[in-house]
Amino acid sequence: MRQLLTLLTTDLVQRLRDKSVIIFAVIVPLALMGAMNLVMGDTMDMDLETATVAVSAPEDDQLAAQLIGAIQALPEGGLEVEVTETSAADVQALAESGDAKLGLVIPDGFSAALMAGEPVEVEAVEGDGSGIESTVVLSVVQGFLDRAGASAVAAAAGAELGLPPAELGGLAQQVATGESAISMTTGEASNEQLDPKGALIAGQAGLFLMFTVSFGVLGLLAEREFGTLARLRSMPMNPHLITLSKVLSSFVLGVVATSILLTAGGLLFGVSFGSPLAIAALIVCAVIATTSLTFIVIKLAKTSEQATVIQTILAMVLGISGGAFFPMSGTGLFGTLLDLNPVGAMIRGLGITSGGGGLADIGAPVLILLGFAAVALVIARFVPDRGAMA
Amino acid sequence: MTQTATEPTTTGDGQRVLVVDNLVRRFGDLTAVDDVSFTVAAGETYGLLGPNGAGKTTTISMIAGLLEPDQGSVTLLGQQMGPKKAAPKRHLGLVPQDLAIYPDLSARENLNFFGKLQGLAGGELKSRVGEVLELTGLTDRAKGPTKDFSGGMKRRLNIGIGLLHKPTMLILDEPTVGVDPQSRNAILESVEALSDEGMAVIYTTHYMEEAERLCDRIGIIDSGTLQAEGTRDELIRLTGGVDNIQLTGSGDTAAAAEALLALDSVAQADAERGHLQLTVHDAPTAVAQIVTTATASGLQLSDVQISRPNLESVFLHLTGKALRD
Structure with a gap:
């Protein structure tokens, strides 16, 4: 020894x-x-900053309000969001000045166009320094538009099948706002991840x-x-x-x-x-x-x-x-x-x-x-x- | 077959420190050491003389317990030697051919390290380290890293480590390779002193002069086989024991040759253009009479050269090749 x-x-x-x-x-x-x-x-640095979003939306538009609500609900998923509702002209200015990472202009007749299945264009303006936070917000907007589009398709299909007009609105509403048939549970890919x-x-x-x-x-x-x-x-x-x-x-x-x-x-x-x-x-x-x-x-x-x-x-x-x-x-x-x-x-x-x-x-x-x-x-x-x- | 000139006179059974008995070691198809036997007594310096690749280091490796022999045995102070035999190794000091020292450690640290492995401790270790530093002349450089040492200093430390625990048997494997003449002489003097103190020494070398100077008995090894062993004089007698004298001069060399052949000491005389080549017994004793006889026969001498057989001649005689081939 x-x-x-x-x-x-x-x-x-x-x-x-x-x-x-x-x-x-x-x-x-x-x-x-x-x-x-x-x-x-x-x-490697994955700390997300607060997403500042300037939105111009038509007054009394139900689906536009729901879209803004979906964006404001993002903190529940871990992303802090500050939504400022303003005019279309100010959205552009706020995005260009960097005061907002993202600007969204929701057109007039947004709900009606969506329900009619007509094309709708939501204008997005990414500001200086926009990063992954803006991408997350945009993906939420895209998801909302996809779902609203699906509700219009569902209503049109109902009309083709002879559903009464009174029930078509309800069907569209259900598709747009109801629980998804497919759900995803988020969690850790593994409990061994560094x-x-x-x-x-x-x-x-x-x-x-x-x-x-x-x-x-x-x-x-x-x-x-x-x-x-x-x-x-x-x-x-x-x-x-x-x-x-x-x-x-x-x-x-x-x-x-x-x-x-x-x-x-x-x-x-x-x-x-x-x-x-x-x-x-x-x-x-x-x-x-x-x-x-x-x-x-x-x-x-x-x-x-x-x-x-x-x-x-x-x-x-x-x-x-x-x-x-x-x-x-x-x-x-x-x-x-x-x-x-x-x-x-x-x-x-x-x-x-x-x-x-x-x-x-x-x-x-x-x-x-x-x-x-x-x-x-x-x-x-x-x-x-x-x-x-x- | 080994030619033993005579039975060793200094190795009665009671004095034998080392007995090497019929050692054989093979590496694949090569038999590096083939049936080598010899003994070494206390106070005796035994030389293993042979060219590079003759089997000296393999023999030494088995004696030092680094290699297991395929056949035969090594006994040191009555204890069987082997790679896993710790007890006999306590009596052995090995000075490998390579500089077996650590360059990042100082001389004192090297000595302390190997001393501890040899079982020395405390005051005994400290005292022996001091003594060896003194002996090797390294006291003043004891604290410096050995990588800054000269080649001679490293060689001295290499030998000092082998002496640290006062071994009964010291093995020096070509300790003067690459050493300057001054350091070489110091090393040879150290070996002579150790032998005088009663230490048994095995000294391997391919330098004939070192073997002749240091060794009481010499084993001549070639191609893994011990060709002959004995004292220097005994080995030389194996060649016939005759010396050569060359006489150079003018005159009737044939008449001089005839006159010289009448002398008891002259075995052969050959006359060549201005030279006389004589084969004689004990040239130093006979040379005066030879010169007198040659002059008396009318030869005008201008030069006399004596050449005596040496270990080189013995090696040539035994193997048919030069020692440094």
């Missing part, structure tokens, strides 16, 4: 003095996160974890290339302690670097990943999973160059397919394989914790990570040793 500690501490001291691990495991991923945040900043910034931080942490744990393997191969491995193996100790110390070194570096990345990333980009205990458990399991791969690399690689190539391939394949840069999804066997990806499992686990989940809620990703480690260790057991310790 004392010898193992000596091997481990000396290896860690050298990693720190070498500085490459600090640069590659912490500084580079943080810089990359910052750069990607700058590039994708607007799309917001874009959180996904970026978790993804980069997962990707660079794959590289960080490779420092142990590279250290072992460097020992052989420098000749220190021969001297270590001549020491009065079990030679497996040498490999074990490198794996432990990878583990410690992985845990520390990932903790720093998630903490610093969270602070820099204003993301909370939730329960520290659950996050710690996820980090430990993710590091175990990725470190287990080093046992395979140790057996396969004869030189540090070979180890770097193998580790880079593994990191890029598992990192990208795990969602390090953008979410990945698939069906069938491919989808199952994606679900078993350790980087993906870590990101999903952090999604759960960021949504308020605790230790009890991260069972699935933890099992995937530990299962991945077990499979990798079994594979490593049967891979012929042609690497550093051969």
